[in-house]
Amino acid sequence: MARVGGTEVNVGLGIESTAGTAVAATVFPQWTEFSLQAISEKALFNSQRGVRNMASNSMIRRRYSEGSMSCIANTENAPYLFGLALGSVSSGSITDSAYTHTITVQNAHASMKTATVLLEQGGEVTERFANVVMNSLNFEVSDNYATMTAEMIGGFPDTGTVTESFTTNDEFAYHQMSAKFGTSISNANGNSATPIKSFALNINNNVLLDEAFLSGANTPTAGGFIAGRMQITGSYSLQFDGLAELNKYKANTLNSMELTFTGSLIGSTSAHQIIFEVADMVLTAPPKEISLDGIIILTQEFEVSFDATDSELTVKVINDDNGDDY
């Protein structure tokens, strides 16, 4: 077998209609970091045996998969990763050559959206991971490309086939980002944009790994990954130029954000976009950073609180893919 270079590792991803039933890949994220792999967790038999060596037998305790994938955010891969992280995707009909995919939180713990991840390694070995759920998704942007990092947990791989294809997309970066703040999402939408330096968002599903292993098999049951309580946290930073932003932290002011990435036109006015509607951001840490050689920067760390009108987080992706393949 030939040695395999990292760039020869092709990753495909498809959304499963039945959890644990593998499907073909419909998107091929151009990853920057990848570590999803089989976990064969061992238990050592350390009982008395009449010899000094501690272990005298072993078994496979659990077989599953775990790891992460990072890629640059675009309107092709974002619906997949945010769909898996939040759980519910509603795709609209075509308008001005564009489709809007609205991604919201699915609140039923035992109905996590699952994916099949296919991994082709230099044309030599193809591993297929079904029943893959998103434990957490991190989104970060500062002065470069916007990066998504997905922490995944899934079934133990078997083999499969994949024919990768790579699409040229608008790979989003900080200069395509616009942030608006307000006391609600609709209020933020009507306000002017505020220049920010960075934005980070983490969606943590706190998957209950132990609940996926039941009697009869040492592999997770199909659809057996149960979401724990969801925690959405993050931060944004901006230059200090008055008390308004600082006072939000001091007074626990209702603080919502509409953050939009805009790329090339699809129709006459519609464009490739990712829109984050972050509801009530509770500012949790003292924000002021005073630099002797620089300027005062406010880094607002937040945790999202559920809001009766705006819920917690909605991600809208506008692209030219219909709901069948996002």
Place this chain on the structure above:
Amino acid sequence: MKVKSKKDIHFPQFNWGISKGAEVELPEGKQAQDAILAHPHIKKVSTKKED
């Protein structure tokens, strides 16, 4: 058979790619043709004459 694409797409396994809006002949080989035609953004170019 010619195909047309809504996006720039590259199939490294078949050393074949297509640009957005271009009309390109499919490569030889059933495996390659089936895989390319299965892509949601690639469609056969109709050769049917319009009335």
